[in-house]
Amino acid sequence: MSRYIPVELRRIVVERANHLCEYCLAFEGFSAVKFQIEHIVSLKHGGQTIAENLAIACIYCYLNKGTD
Numbered sequence: 001m002s003r004y005i006p007v008e009l010r011r012i013v014v015e016r017a018n019h020l021c022e023y024c025l026a027f028e029g030f031s032a033v034k035f036q037i038e039h040i041v042s043l044k045h046g047g048q049t050i051a052e053n054l055a056i057a058c059i060y061c062y063l064n065k066g067t068d
């Protein structure tokens, strides 16, 4: 689910994951499309916008996971 993620929170999540998609381990530096920050437990299921509930994902994993 798309939602504004504060710049500092994005930085924490990206550095924690070493710029790797947390699902398929693709490296963000090799991607033409900026990786997305997504909610592990989606907002519609009560997930929060906190570092522990956020993951960096390549566009393929982001689109395939969806909100459920």
Ligand SMILES: [Zn+2]
Pocket: 021, 022, 023, 024, 025, 026, 057, 058, 059, 060, 061, 062
């Ligand atoms: Zn991926």
